[in-house]
Amino acid sequence: MAKILISLDSELAADVIMLLYPELRSKVVKYIPATEIVKFIENLPSDDAADLVSELEDEQIPEILEKLPQDYRAEIEELISHPEESAGAIMAHEVESLPGNYSVAQAIADLVRFGNDIEEIFQIFITDDDGKLLGAMPIQRLLVSSPASKLSDIADKVEVVVPIDSDREFVADLFRRKDLVSAPVVDKDNKLIGRITIDDVLDVVDEEASEDLYKIVGIVGEEEEDTSIHNIKRRIPWLLIAFVGELISGLVLKSFSNTLRRVILLTSFIPLIMALGGNVGTQSATVMIRRIALSRWGHYHHGKAILKEIVAGMLLGIFTGILLFSLGFVWGDIRVGLIAGIAIFAAMSVSSIVGSNVPVLLSKLGADPAFGAGPFITTFNDVIGLAIYLGIATVLLNWF
Amino acid sequence: MAKILISLDSELAADVIMLLYPELRSKVVKYIPATEIVKFIENLPSDDAADLVSELEDEQIPEILEKLPQDYRAEIEELISHPEESAGAIMAHEVESLPGNYSVAQAIADLVRFGNDIEEIFQIFITDDDGKLLGAMPIQRLLVSSPASKLSDIADKVEVVVPIDSDREFVADLFRRKDLVSAPVVDKDNKLIGRITIDDVLDVVDEEASEDLYKIVGIVGEEEEDTSIHNIKRRIPWLLIAFVGELISGLVLKSFSNTLRRVILLTSFIPLIMALGGNVGTQSATVMIRRIALSRWGHYHHGKAILKEIVAGMLLGIFTGILLFSLGFVWGDIRVGLIAGIAIFAAMSVSSIVGSNVPVLLSKLGADPAFGAGPFITTFNDVIGLAIYLGIATVLLNWF
Numbered sequence: 080m081a082k083i084l085i086s087l088d089s090e091l092a093a094d095v096i097m098l099l100y101p102e103l104r105s106k107v108v109k110y111i112p113a114t115e116i117v118k119f120i121e122n123l124p125s126d127d128a129a130d131l132v133s134e135l136e137d138e139q140i141p142e143i144l145e146k147l148p149q150d151y152r153a154e155i156e157e158l159i160s161h162p163e164e165s166a167g168a169i170m171a172h173e174v175e176s177l178p179g180n181y182s183v184a185q186a187i188a189d190l191v192r193f194g195n196d197i198e199e200i201f202q203i204f205i206t207d208d209d210g211k212l213l214g215a216m217p218i219q220r221l222l223v224s225s226p227a228s229k230l231s232d233i234a235d236k237v238e239v240v241v242p243i244d245s246d247r248e249f250v251a252d253l254f255r256r257k258d259l260v261s262a263p264v265v266d267k268d269n270k271l272i273g274r275i276t277i278d279d280v281l282d283v284v285d286e287e288a289s290e291d292l293y294k295i296v297g298i299v300g301e302e303e304e305d306t307s308i309h310n311i312k313r314r315i316p317w318l319l320i321a322f323v324g325e326l327i328s329g330l331v332l333k334s335f336s337n338t339l340r341r342v343i344l345l346t347s348f349i350p351l352i353m354a355l356g357g358n359v360g361t362q363s364a365t366v367m368i369r370r371i372a373l374s375r376w377g378h379y380h381h382g383k384a385i386l387k388e389i390v391a392g393m394l395l396g397i398f399t400g401i402l403l404f405s406l407g408f409v410w411g412d413i414r415v416g417l418i419a420g421i422a423i424f425a426a427m428s429v430s431s432i433v434g435s436n437v438p439v440l441l442s443k444l445g446a447d448p449a450f451g452a453g454p455f456i457t458t459f460n461d462v463i464g465l466a467i468y469l470g471i472a473t474v475l476l477n478w479f
Numbered sequence: 480m481a482k483i484l485i486s487l488d489s490e491l492a493a494d495v496i497m498l499l500y501p502e503l504r505s506k507v508v509k510y511i512p513a514t515e516i517v518k519f520i521e522n523l524p525s526d527d528a529a530d531l532v533s534e535l536e537d538e539q540i541p542e543i544l545e546k547l548p549q550d551y552r553a554e555i556e557e558l559i560s561h562p563e564e565s566a567g568a569i570m571a572h573e574v575e576s577l578p579g580n581y582s583v584a585q586a587i588a589d590l591v592r593f594g595n596d597i598e599e600i601f602q603i604f605i606t607d608d609d610g611k612l613l614g615a616m617p618i619q620r621l622l623v624s625s626p627a628s629k630l631s632d633i634a635d636k637v638e639v640v641v642p643i644d645s646d647r648e649f650v651a652d653l654f655r656r657k658d659l660v661s662a663p664v665v666d667k668d669n670k671l672i673g674r675i676t677i678d679d680v681l682d683v684v685d686e687e688a689s690e691d692l693y694k695i696v697g698i699v700g701e702e703e704e705d706t707s708i709h710n711i712k713r714r715i716p717w718l719l720i721a722f723v724g725e726l727i728s729g730l731v732l733k734s735f736s737n738t739l740r741r742v743i744l745l746t747s748f749i750p751l752i753m754a755l756g757g758n759v760g761t762q763s764a765t766v767m768i769r770r771i772a773l774s775r776w777g778h779y780h781h782g783k784a785i786l787k788e789i790v791a792g793m794l795l796g797i798f799t800g801i802l803l804f805s806l807g808f809v810w811g812d813i814r815v816g817l818i819a820g821i822a823i824f825a826a827m828s829v830s831s832i833v834g835s836n837v838p839v840l841l842s843k844l845g846a847d848p849a850f851g852a853g854p855f856i857t858t859f860n861d862v863i864g865l866a867i868y869l870g871i872a873t874v875l876l877n878w879f
Contacts (some may be wrong), residue, residue: 191623201601201660219618223591255685258678260601260660277677278658284681285655288688289769292695296765297758310791311798314762318799321754326806328750333810336743343736346746350728350861353753354721358697358857362714365696369689391710398711399718406726410733457758461750 089115093122096131108135117146125151126171126279129158166245169283170264170273176204179213179231183224190221201261204271205234212237212263212271240265243272247283254280255373291372294449295365297321297457317454324458328353328465335469338476344411345472348403348419349465355399356426356464357457360434363388364456367438368448385435392431393424400424414479422468429467430460485515493522496531508535517546525551526571526679529558566645569683570664570673576604579613579631583624590621601661604671605634612637612663612671640665643672647683654680655773691772694849695765697721697857717854724858728753728865735869738876744811745872748803748819749865755799756826756864757857760834763788764856767838768848785835792831793824800824814879822868829867830860 087095096104096119108116108131116135120128120143132140132155144152154172161167177186186203203221205214214234224233239257241250241264253259254277264273293299297317332339332349339345366388404420434456438448487495496504496519508516508531516535520528520543532540532555544552554572561567577586586603603621605614614634624633639657641650641664653659654677661676693699697717732739732749739745766788804820834856838848 187622190619218622219590222587222618222621254678255681260676260678276660277681278654278660281655281677281681281684284684284688285773288684288692289773292688292692292765292769295692295696296762298762298766310787311794314759314791314795315798317758317762318755318795321758322751322799322802325750325754328754329747332749333744333747336746339746340740340743343740344733346736346739346749347729347733349732349746349749350725350753350865351722353750354725354728354858354861355718358717358721359714362696362698362717365692366698369692373685373689387710391714394711395714395718398715399722402722458754461754465750 089118090122093119097123097127104131104134113139113142113146116143120147120155121151124171124173125154125158125273126169129155129168133159161243164247165243166241166247166250166264166275167243167272169247169250169279170241170243170275171279172273174204174263174271174274175202175218176206176271177230179205179207179229179234181230182226183221183228183230183233184226186230187221187226201276204237204263204274205230206271210270212240212265212269215263237263240269241275242267248287250275251280251283251287287372291368291449294447294453295361295368297454320454321458324454324462328458328461331462331465331469335473338469338473342411342415342472342476344415345418345469347410348407348415348422348468351403351419352422352426352464352468353461355423356430357460359392359395359427360430360456360460363392363431363434364438367435371438371442371448381439385439388435389428389431392434393428396424396427399427414475418468418472418475422464422471425467425471426460426464429463433459433463485511489515489518490522493519497523497527504531504534513539513542513546516543520547520555521551524571524573525554525558525673526569529555529568533559561643564647565643566641566647566650566664566675567643567672569647569650569679570641570643570675571679572673574604574663574671574674575602575618576606576671577630579605579607579629579634581630582626583621583628583630583633584626586630587621587626601676603630604637604663604674605630606671610670612640612665612669615663637663640669641675642667648687650675651680651683651687687772691768691849694847694853695761695768697854720854721858724854724862728858728861731862731865731869735873738869738873741876742811742815742872744815745818745869747810748807748815748822748868751803751819752822752826752864752868753861755823756830757860759792759795759827760830760856760860763792763831763834764838767835771838771842771848781839785839788835789828789831792834793828796824796827799827814875818868818872818875822864822871825867825871826860826864829863833859833863 096107111119116131116139120131123131128151132143135143144156147155158167158170158172177189181189202215202217204212205216207213213231215237216230216234220233239253239259239262241253241262243264243266250262253262259277261274261276263271264275266272297314297320299313299316367384370384400420400423403423404416407416407419437456441450442448485492496507511519516531516539520531523531528551532543535543544556547555558567558570558572577589581589602615602617604612605616607613613631615637616630616634620633639653639659639662641653641662643664643666650662653662659677661674663671664673664675666672697714697720699713699716767784770784800820800823803823804816807816807819837856841850842848
C-alpha cells in the first residue's frame with residue numbers, strides 16, 4: 080500500500096490517502112518516508128493536512144513540519160493547536176475572500192487567474208482592509224451582476240458567523256437548524272480566519288452519534304483504537320462502576336436473605352424485576368438524550384417531554400404489573416403475585432422518573448447527558464428495583 | 480402561530496414554516512386554511528414542499544393538490560410517491576441543468592435571465608437532447624472558461640450518480656466516503672431527474688443514528704410521535720420479548736432452587752452475573768453495529784474485528800473473575816469464590832462471542848444489525864449467564 084502511494088503522482092496520492100479511514104491511514108503513513116509525506120501534505124487543503132499531521136507519531140511531527148514551506152507550516156501549526164472539539168479544529172484556512180472595494184469585473188479577473196484550481200466554492204466572503212468580515216455572496220452572483228458594481232454593495236449580510244473557539248457540537252447544531260452549507264470562522268475581532276463546510280460537519284455528526292451510543296452502553300472515550308489493551312481500558316471504568324453498583328444489589332439481596340429463604344420462589348422474579356424495571360429507565364433516558372443532542376426542543380418543552388416519559392413508564396408498569404401478578408399467582412399464590420406485580424409497577428415508575436430527569440439535569444449542569452443512560456442509571460435502577468421488590472415482599476409476607 | 484404565519488409575506492412564511500421542527504409544524508398547519516398552505520407550497524423548493532404535503536392530514540392532501548398549478552402538482556405527486564427510505568424521497572426536482580451543445584456565453588445568458596432566483600448552486604449538470612446526463616461542472620468554471628467553449632467539452636465526467644430507487648442509507652454512505660456536496664439522481668435510462676444535496680443527507684444521518692440508538696434500547700419504529708399511546712406501543716414489543724426471555728431466566732432459577740436453598744449466598748451474585756455478563760455482549764454488539772452503520776470497514780475486516788471483541792470480552796472476564804473470586808471468598812468460602820469467578824468469566828466470553836457475531840450475521844442476512852444489541856441479545860445473555868452460573872454452582876457444590 081505504502082509503495083503504491085509513493086509511486087503515484089503526489090496530488091493523486093494525497094487524495095487517495097485522505098479516502099482511507101483514519102485507522103488504516105495512520106498505519107500506512109508509518110511506512111512512508113518523511114519527504115514523501117511532505118509532498119502529500121503540500122497537496123492537501125489545510126484542514127485535511129492538519130488532520131493527517133495530527134495522526135502521525137509524535138516524534139515524526141517536528142521532522143515533517145520542518146520540511147514544509149514556512150507559510151504553510153505556520154498555518155498547520157496553528158490548526159493543530161486548536162482544541163480537538165472546537166470549530167478551529169474542523170475549519171479550513173482556504174477561504175475565498177475578496178476585498179469589498181473590488182468591482183465585479185476585478186473579482187472575476189482574480190478568479191480567472193486562479194483558474195480551475197478553485198474547487199468547491201460555496202460562497203465568496205467579502206472583507207474590509209483589516210480582513211474583517213463584511214458580507215458574503217453566492218459565486219453565481221458575479222455572473223448576474225453588472226461588471227462595475229462594487230462587491231460590498233451586492234454582498235449579503237452574513238447571518239451566521241462561527242467564533243473560532245465554539246464547540247463543534249454547537250457548530251453542527253447551527254448547520255442543522257439553519258440548513259447551512261458553509262459558514263465563515265472569525266476571531267474575536269471579527270477577522271475572517273477560515274471556513275467550515277458541511278462535509279466536515281457530517282463527520283462531526285457521525286462521531287458524536289457514535290460517542291453517545293458508546294457512552295450509553297458504557298464505553299468511555301474517543302473512537303475505537305487498534306489495540307486490545309486500549310479497547311479494554313475504555314470499558315474498565317464502566318465495569319468498575321457496575322461492579323460496585325451491582326455489589327450493592329448483592330448486599331440488598333444478602334440483607335433480605337431471611338425473606339428469600341422463607342419463599343425461595345421470590346428469586347425467580349429477580350431477572351424480570353432487574354431487566355424490565357431498569358430498561359424502561361434506559362429507554363426514557365435515551366429518548367431525552369437524543370432530543371437534547373438534536374436540539375429539536377426549546378426550553379419550554381423539558382417538562383412536557385419528561386412528563387410524557389413518566390406517564391409512559393407508569394402505564395407500561397401497570398401493563399407489566401398485571402402480567403406479573405397473574406404469573407406469580409399461577410406459579411405460587413396470590414401473595415407472590417401481589418408482591419411481583421406491585422414491585423414491577425413501582426420499579427418502572429421510579430426508573431422512568433430517574434431516567435428522564437437525569438439527562439436533562441446533567442445537561443443543565445453542563446455535563447454530557449449521554450452519561451445519563453450509561454452505567455450510573457443502569458446500576459442505580461437495579462439497586463432500587465431490588466430494594467423495592469424485597470422491601471414489598473418483606474412487608475407483605477409479614478401481613479399475610 | 481398560525482395567524483402570524485398567514486399575516487406574513489408568503490415567501491417568508493414558507494421559509495419560517497420549514498424551520499419549525501416537524502412535530503410542531505404538523506400541528507400548526509392544521510390551523511391554516513388550504514388556500515394559504517397552497518401559497519406556502521408554491522414558494523418552496525419541491526423537496527421541502529413534498530415533505531410538507533406528506534405531513535398534512537390524509538383528507539387535506541387531495542384538496543391542497545387540486546389547488547396547485549398542474550405542472551407543480553404532478554411533480555409533487557411524483558415525489559411523495561417514492562418510498563420513504565429511497566433516494567427519490569430526499570431529492571429535489573430543481574436541478575441546474577443545461578444542454579451540452581450550449582456555449583459558455585449562452586449558459587451565462589441563461590443564468591442571468593434567472594437572476595438572483597438561483598440560490599445554492601453547487602454544480603451545473605449537462606444533459607443531451609433526451610435529458611440524459613452527460614457531465615457536470617462547478618459553476619465557477621463558467622467564469623474562467625472562454626465564452627465560445629461548448630459546455631459538453633469543458634464538463635467533467637460525473638463519477639457518482641444516484642439511481643432513484645437507492646436506499647437513503649446507501650446515499651448517506653456515498654456522500655460520506657466520497658465527500659460529496661451534491662449528486663445527480665437518475666432514472667434507469669440515465670435521465671437526470673433531480674439532485675440530492677448534503678443538507679438532506681445530514682437529516683438522514685441524524686434520523687438513522689436515532690433509529691439505531693432506539694433499537695438498541697428496545698424502542699421500535701419511526702421518530703417519536705406525539706401521543707402517549709403511540710409512545711407505549713413502540714415499547715411493548717420489547718417488553719414482551721424481554722418478559723418471555725426473563726421468564727426463562729426465572730425458570731432457570733426455579734429449576735435450581737435446591738442449589739439456591741442450600742447456599743442462599745449464591746443469590747447475592749445474581750445481579751453481578753446478569754449485569755456484567757450481559758453488558759459486555761451489548762458493548763461488543765454496539766461497536767459492530769456502529770462499524771457496519773458507518774461502513775468504515777471492508778469485507779475482510781469482519782473476522783479481525785470480531786476476534787478483537789472476543790479477546791476483549793475474555794480479558795475483561797479474567798479481570799472481573801478475579802475480583803468476583805476474591806469477593807466470594809471473603810463473603811462466603813473458596814467454593815462460592817470459585818463458582819462466581821468461573822461463572823462470570825464464562826458468561827462474559829459467551830456474551831462477547833454472541834454480541835459480536837449476531838449483528839454481522841443479521842447484516843449478512845439483509846436484516847438490520849441494530850436489532851442485534853437489542854432485546855434479543857440482552858435477554859439471551861441473561862438466560863445463558865444464569866444457566867452457566869447455577870450449572871457451575873451445582874456441579875462444584877456436589878464435588879466439594
